[in-house]
Amino acid sequence: MKLGNKRIQMIKQAYKETKKSSLLVYLILRGLVILCMILQILNKEWENVALCLLSLILFIIPFFIQRKFKITLPNTLETIIFIFIFSAEILGEINNFYGIIPYWDTMLHTINGFLAAGVGFSLVDLLNKNSKKINLSPLYLAVVSFCFSMTIGVVWEFFEFGMDYYLKFDMQKDRIVDSISSVYLDETKSNTPVIIDDIEKTIIYSTNDNGDVEEIIIDGYLDIGIIDTMKDLLVNYIGAFTFSILGALYVSNREKYALASNFIPIKNKE
Numbered sequence: 001m002k003l004g005n006k007r008i009q010m011i012k013q014a015y016k017e018t019k020k021s022s023l024l025v026y027l028i029l030r031g032l033v034i035l036c037m038i039l040q041i042l043n044k045e046w047e048n049v050a051l052c053l054l055s056l057i058l059f060i061i062p063f064f065i066q067r068k069f070k071i072t073l074p075n076t077l078e079t080i081i082f083i084f085i086f087s088a089e090i091l092g093e094i095n096n097f098y099g100i101i102p103y104w105d106t107m108l109h110t111i112n113g114f115l116a117a118g119v120g121f122s123l124v125d126l127l128n129k130n131s132k133k134i135n136l137s138p139l140y141l142a143v144v145s146f147c148f149s150m151t152i153g154v155v156w157e158f159f160e161f162g163m164d165y166y167l168k169f170d171m172q173k174d175r176i177v178d179s180i181s182s183v184y185l186d187e188t189k190s191n192t193p194v195i196i197d198d199i200e201k202t203i204i205y206s207t208n209d210n211g212d213v214e215e216i217i218i219d220g221y222l223d224i225g226i227i228d229t230m231k232d233l234l235v236n237y238i239g240a241f242t243f244s245i246l247g248a249l250y251v252s253n254r255e256k257y258a259l260a261s262n263f264i265p266i267k268n269k270e
Contacts, residue, residue, distance in 0.1 A: 113239025120148025149240035172225025
């Protein structure tokens with residue numbers, strides 16, 4: 001109980017000190033997550049309950065980061081972070097928006113690439129502004145920002161693969177393709193790809209003595225996540241590249257391109 005009260009006091013203090021409008025978004029989304037968790041408990045969906053708890057933990061991380069590192073997240077950035085967490089975990093996973101709404105996953109990965117680039121940019125920009133011996137060019141800041149975001153994207157794809165491979169999840173969403181090209185099918189072993197087009201169906205047999213049919217996939221072959229992974233990295237690239245350009249322009253003229261400041265954490269004044 002004391003821990004909960006301490007956390008509430010911390011949030012109230014943050015509101016009093018900064019008057020953040022993003023706090024309202026936090027409280028609304030937090031309430032929705034708690035309501036969702038109660039429903040999942042009633043339905044005995046314990047995996048979804050765990051996702052709700054994870055979301056609640058992720059929601060309070062921005063407050064801890066700001067207090068620990070003495071930085072301030074702009075209202076726009078903080079609000080987007082809260083909405084992003086809610087959209088990915090509660091809407092995406094629990095309510096299956098990933099399956100129901102086309103390009104939901106694509107949209108989130110694009111936003112993630114953009115935001116991660118903003119975080120990477122701020123790390124170097126803070127050093128650039130607070131050191132008399134360092135004067136990094138806008139191009140250098142843009143490259144670092146881009147590379148930071150892409151690294152985050154790649155590490156996330158490693159995580160998705162690990163969850164799928166070891167825990168049998170399906171975070172790298174499968175999809176149906178109607179053609180494949182593989183050197184594995186080349187009987188001559190000459191490293192020549194064999195192309196199969198217009199696949200009507202794929203039949204999966206079990207390994208038991210009867211050789212029972214386990215599944216029939218209509219209209220093609222089941223891709224096992226590589227397309228999803230590459231698509232995620234591509235849109236992460238687009239988001240990272242977009243912010244890198246915006247960040248470079250911002251450094252060149254901070255007043256003219258002030259829009260970028262809405263996505264860049266700033267260091268608190270001593």
